[in-house]
Amino acid sequence: MYSDDSSSTLTEKLNLGCGQYPKDGFFNIDGDSNAKADQVVDLSEFPYDLPGSHFELVEADHLFEHLDNQIKVMGEIHRILKPGGILHMRVPHFSRGFTHWDHKRGFDVSYPLYFQKNFTGGYTGIDFDIQKVKLCWFAQPYLKKETLSPVQYFLGSALGQIFDFFGNLSPYACSRIWCFWVGGFEEVEFVLGHCEERMEAAIEHLEKELLHIRAGKASPAMLDGIQVEYYGSMTPLSQVSNVSTPDARSVAIQPWEKGLIPVIEKAIMSANLGFNPDNNGEIIRINIPVLTEERRKILVKQVHEEGETAKISTRTSRKEANDSLKKLQKEGLSEDLEKDAEAEVQKLTTAFGKKIEDLVEAKEKDIMTI
Secondary structure, eight states: OOOHHHHTTSOSEEEETOTTOOOTTSEEEESOTTSOOSEEOOTTSSSOSSOTTOEEEEEEESOGGGOSOHHHHHHHHHHHEEEEEEEEEEOOBGGGOOOSTTOOOOBOTTGGGGGSTTOTTTOOSOOOOOOOOOOOSSOOHHHHHHHSOHHHHHHHHHHHHHHHHHHTTSHHHHHHHHHHHTTSHHHHHHHHHHHHHHHHHHHHHHHHHHHTSOOSSOOGGGGTTOEEEETTEEEEGGGTEEEEEEETTEEEEEESSGGGHHHHHHHHHHTTSSOOOEEOSSOEEEEOOOOOHHHHHHHHHHHHHHHHHHHHHHHHHHHHHHHHHHHHHHTTOOHHHHHHHHHHHHHHHHHHHHHHHHHHHHHHHHHHOO
16 A cells, blocks of 8 residues: 555556566556565555556556456546556457456457547547557567467567558558458447446446435445545545444544544535534544435435436447447448347346336435434
8 A cells, every 4th residue: 555655756657457577667556466566456446545646657458358347447547647647558359359267358449439528439438538549469479478489479470560560551440340350249249348338337326426315324435435635646535534433323534644634524515415524633523413304305306316317328328339239230230130239238228227226216215214
């Protein structure tokens, strides 16, 4: 874990998912305790224990295909990069197939487009500028050098340079041609995978919003999402204090440094959660008032509005996926494949709609329980 003392000396280059190949001059992290990392970080837990707006370069070499939620990871990378910072990522093309037991998905050259504001086909809300997209046939040479004979390595490297030259005359055209050469199945999977990620993001957003709608019972989760300025970086409250519930009607916050008390109180007030924090010089305490029947009904209405917003988001994802499938059909995808894929999109929409209803029902029950 970085501290306020070490963050100022922390290198500004991050090797995210270093595995067995740490890089000199980089801060190397990985989720595997067996990796040769400077720090082990659970890459499925957000936010990462890393300072915001700190790194000028983040390298992610064949990391994303092992992760479940690439959009949230991209959001974390955006948070920890300085303005103007660079993300250099390498991922397997979908046509390569799942060559590792832990691979969750493959990628297409269009993946970076979803992180540009002007992309109308499904902008994720995380803004990056694309500097360069490149196809590489002879990928990860440092691994191949360990497994191939010198002759095989030389031939593979030479062929790779030839294929890369022609492929990168137009990476987008090359990827498109190759997609339909292998039958179009993988690009359909790409559309379905992206649709599912967008719907998962809608669920995660709903869960976050429901945490902010308080029931009558105190919970540390009420303060999830609150960040405070800590040595120049916005840091989650849970990383600078201990948050607990001494009883059902109060939340106690024990800052790790007394000087943070006014900063934390200001952050709580700015979050507009309806709380009035108080402190005794050591601990910040928030008393949770008993909700009136009228107030409970207002909160339930708010919960249903958030649920409807999430449903609208999933329906939008469905429409975007179906539009992409129709475009693929015009470009050569068979009608049967397109119809089957639309049916899969509808299954996703139904499943995530049920998740939304369950979340709304549980929150309503929590609010109305006295």
